[in-house]
Amino acid sequence: MHKILQFRDQTLLHRALTHRSYVHENPQQGEHNERLEFLGDAVLNFLSGEYLYRRFPEKGEDELTRRRSALVDEKQLARFAIEVGLDLRMRLGKGAILDGGFSNPNLLSSTFEAVVGAYYLDNNFDIEAVRTVVEPLFDAVPEEIVEVRANVDSKNRFQEWVQRNITPTPPKYLTEQVGGSSHAPEFIAKVLVGEKVYGVGRGRSKKVAEKAAAEDALANVKEKA
Template identity: 80%
Template sequence: MHKILTFRNEKLLRRALTHRSYVHENPGEGEHNERLEFLGDAILNFLSGEYLYHHHSEKGEDELTRRRSALVDEKQLAKFAEEVGIDLRMRLGRGAILDGGFQNPNLQSSTFEAVVGAYYLDNNCDIEAVRAIVEPLFDSVPEQIVISRSNVDSKNRFQEWVQRNVTTNPPEYITKQVGGLSHAPVFTAKVFVNAKEYGEGKGRNKKDAEKAAAENALAKLKQEGML
């Protein structure tokens, strides 16, 4: 068993593996993993940024930002989940399982984030314990994969345009769930710069919706001859 699945507090691991759809079908189960997912997402963004800062001293801010997005995007986190054995241990509702939830990159990546958050808490909020777990995973990602993904990240490209042409402040995304099932939600996102809306998009999760909004903004800029 991978070390990230070795917990002193087994209840904490159980919660990290528990999706909203499972709690919906088993109301007595308690809390699902979305709060832990939020924590894990923040931790992974910090650790991936620090990792890239130390491993690529020749790269500038824009390139580091693109590479960070590539290291912690949905596809890559889903791959990490499979590598450490989280995917088959996810606690899903029957509907999610029938819809292929164990192979769903969104569920895999979200659960991986939740387990990272839970592992941090289980180790008394010691970031070094988490770093020891995730840095070998970052090391395992082939350089060509990082490069190919970092070159196509729409949020980073839009942010670069904004900071070159409008303001040094990053774009603001407002995202909310607008429909779908508990195991297959639909989100919509709008992106604003200085309170002006630039684009809108939908996705299966917040990250995909925000990327779609950025792509919409870039398409509008291109149509207007500004890109």
């Protein structure tokens, strides 16, 4: 068993593995993992940023930002989830399972974030304990994969365009769920610069919808150039 699954408080681990679709079908099971997902996302962003800052002392802010996005994007976090054995441990509702939830990148990545958040709590808010289990995962990602992903990240490319051509203030994203079920939601995102909408995108997760909005914005500004 991977160290990140070795918990003193097993109830924390169970909560981290519990998707809302499971709680919907089993309300007596208590809380789902979305609050832990929020915490884990913040922890991973900090640790990946600090990791890259140390590893690449010659890289500037823009390059480090792109690399961080690539290192903790949905696809990569889903791979981490499978690597540590979360895929078949996720507690999903029957509908989510029938829809292929055990191999769904969005569910896998979200669960990995939740487990990281739970591990942080289980270790009394000790960031070093989390670092020891996630940095080996970061180390195992081939450099060329991170580099390729970093160069194609649409959100970062649109932010660079905005800061180069309009304002130093980063664009903002307004994202909401517009349909789908509890285990297969659909989101729509709008990317704004000031009060002006530059792009709109849809996706099965907030991250995917926001990237689609950024791609739409890049296409729109290219057409006007």
